Amino acid sequence: MLQLYFWPMACSLASRITLMEAGIEARYHLVHLWKKKVIEDDTDFWAVSPKGAVPVLVLENGERLTENAAVLQYIADLRPEFGLAPPPGDPDRYRLQEWLSFVGTEIHKAFLFPTFWYKDQAANAIARERIGKNVSVAAEHLDDRQYLVGERFTVADAYLAWSLLLLGRGGVDVASWPSLVSYLDRIQGRPRVKAAIEAERQIYKTLMA
């Protein structure tokens, strides 16, 4: 069985969404991201992954796969019938990779800076402006489309939707882009996406109580 190391509402949520959309059962290991400990048995998370970051997907053969873009495509390719990624060789597969890279490097990583690392207000303002420009690229793309790639939900949507849910923490309000508000409603309206988010919100609430 696949295993996923996660922290609730962190980017590993995109992997949970993808597993659930693909109907794949997995074992989920909760990691305390600050303490770098696997909560169930106090294992040192650095020993699980020298990157110290989620997601970590343990494959059926015991190998560990990291990096959202790789993990999401791996899961999608296990169940090609769900169309969560265009098949290898399809020109849209490169569009998918284009979006996964953009969301990962220009949105996800960008909003972590003002959220957690910059104390300086001027630096924060510059970071927020930059994130806003990047988010606008996705918003304009979605002005006349339902999904990022092709005509159906893919792992790029799982990753972008998670980013949009967390964007407020970087001081950027999704409400400024009507196309993103309706996109997020559409993605969150998917029963399995909803269930994945709900599951992680509950875990988060319990942890923070």
Ligand SMILES: N[C@@H](CCC(=O)N[C@@H](CS)C(=O)NCC(=O)O)C(=O)O
């Ligand atoms: N490059 C990695 C980044 C993953 C990442 O930033 N994960 C965050 C959670 S959203 C994390 O685990 N951060 C812990 C840390 O950096 O200490 C990827 O794309 O998967």
